Amino acid sequence: MELRTRVVLQLAMATGAAASTLQMRWTTDAGACSSNGGQCNSLGPDGPWQAVMVTAGLENADSNSAAEVVDMPMWPAVGSISGVLTTSSGGEYNPFMSVSANKTGVRHDAFGPWLANLFINMTDEGPGYQEILRFKTSTDNSDELNATIVAAETWDIRMPTGAKYEAPAGFLGLGPSTAEDNKSIPPGLLDQLKAAGTITSNSFGLHMGSVALGQKGSLILGGYEQNRALGDVGVFELVNEVTRAFIVDLTLSVETGSSPFNQTGSMWKGVEGSEYGPDVTKNIGGVSGSAAILPSAVTPYIYLPPGNCEAVAEQLPVTFRQDLGLYTWNTEDPAYARIVNSPAYMGFVLADRTAQNITIKIPFKLLNLTLESPLVAEPTPYFPCKSVDSAYGVWQLGRAFLQGAFLGFNFEKSVMYMAQAPGPDMDQGVTRTLEVDDEVILSNAADTFEKTWRSQWTVLGGDETGSGEGGAETPNGSAPPAVGNDGQNAPGNKIGEAESANGDGETEENLGQVQEQGSLSVGAIAGVVVGVVAVLGLVASGLLFWRRRRRQAAKEDVPEKEWEAESASGVHFPGLGIKYEMYAPRVTHEAPGVELRHEMDGTGIGRRSMRISQDMYANRI
Structure with missing residues (x-):
């Protein structure tokens, strides 16, 4: 040796x-x-x-x-x-x-x-x-x-x-x-x-760790490492080796600094996209809208009901690959590096046996995994979230999830434990023995989570949120126009400021500010005044023209509501900001729901298996 x-x-x-x-x-x-x-x-x-x-x-x-x-x-x-x-x-x-x-x-x-x-x-x-x-x-x-x-x-x-x-x-x-x-x-x-x-x-305690980040895994038989569990620890029932655990929410958020996403908060779409999920959840005592989950180190991905991975993917620079059934990262998009290196995370809110909610944060640093041969010809970064229309009405949180989560079992008391796991810079290892009668485990403080990730993260400032070098962008790379709360051009847009001049004194006030700054000569100011007068003349002419057309339209008995409907469509009046209000982040090659469901049927989770699902849950729990 x-x-x-x-x-x-x-x-x-x-x-x-x-x-x-x-x-x-x-x-x-x-x-x-x-x-x-x-x-x-x-x-x-x-x-x-x-x-x-x-x-x-x-x-x-x-x-x-x-x-x-x-x-x-x-x-x-x-x-x-x-x-x-x-x-x-x-x-x-x-x-x-x-x-x-x-x-x-x-x-x-x-x-x-x-x-x-x-x-x-x-x-x-x-x-x-x-x-x-x-x-x-x-x-x-x-x-x-x-x-x-x-x-x-x-x-x-x-x-x-x-x-x-x-x-x-x-x-x-x-x-x-x-x-x-x-x-x-x-x-x-x-x-x-x-x-x-x-x-x-x-009993045993498990944390898969991260190979990519150099974090060793932990499997302790007869106990657990206390430093691998942070904050509150959820306790879940085991009945005939099957756990009763539910995911009640799925969030996008950031631990510190500004968010790289256009939208944060809940992404959870529940189990409505699944034919059997609502019935199974109800039968085993879950709250309406939640999904039954099984954590497993045997499966690689995060498997969720239809619609949930898709909702998260809308905020990410990813492309759905039909040949893989997975989302791959668009590494050329500036948002890619910004997201995976930031303190952003997916939050999994789980309800334990006392209906206490436990949030487990999986940073995007852990959701930047790599596909290799024989799956792809060249190493390809991918996002390990996979939609499954499960006829069992239950889903799995696999190794991608367990990189950032602690999982433990005490078969003596028929309980399972889940908690937040630390990042690569975790505290000193302290191994604890699980006694036969132990139903709870010790954990390190929840506020140490950020410290264990600090060396891996680049905290974003306010001007970096959803932005690339060229200005504001959506996470998937498209650049929406700058808009205000009312859909107009955002404050600070010089064109918008010029167009806001009107006859209510705002123009004179702006001219006064220009004079105080002393940045224009007298001749230039005179030119501005002449220009403003010309603009006001054009506005007056336009109003006169509009009134004449309106009288003519009234004579022809054309309803005014037709004009309003056209403007509401956002097609003929982009200057009103309607186009911007209707803007949604572009999703590159989104997987159609129908195609995804057909693809997932190929996994072997056939609809015939519903009876097995009922046996596994209804009869055992």
């Missing part, structure tokens, strides 16, 4: 998790992937992401035989079954080469936890095995654990075009076993660690 790796591991042992907890190692940690002699580093192709490391298999006692012991990247997940990538599905694990793999006789199809396989349009299937897993921790490998795994023979993720690519990691089932009456199925992995005295409770 190289010196650098030994030093890192020794420091981890000295400052690692508290007694009765295990701190997992990540793919981005030094020495995390020892089986292939290097580091796994980050994962794609829609990240960069980091996953925890797990070892599968046992060394063969016969030194003449090949031993199948492999290190595998895995996403933390609920559920008692783990999904493993095999050599036939893009991974390194081969059950036929493992001396410790025993077939269960059960074949698994669509085994993604919390419906993950449906949201990411994944085909996953394979036989079940009993296998030995060991967790790679900050100090060493954990004890041998008897796990139920699915050795995935197929694990493809389908794109809207029909193209497929292989999953980058498996998933690690950390939930309790649900087959208590089946003696052939071992207890859950955390149950085994608890029984061995390695951890105190059947």
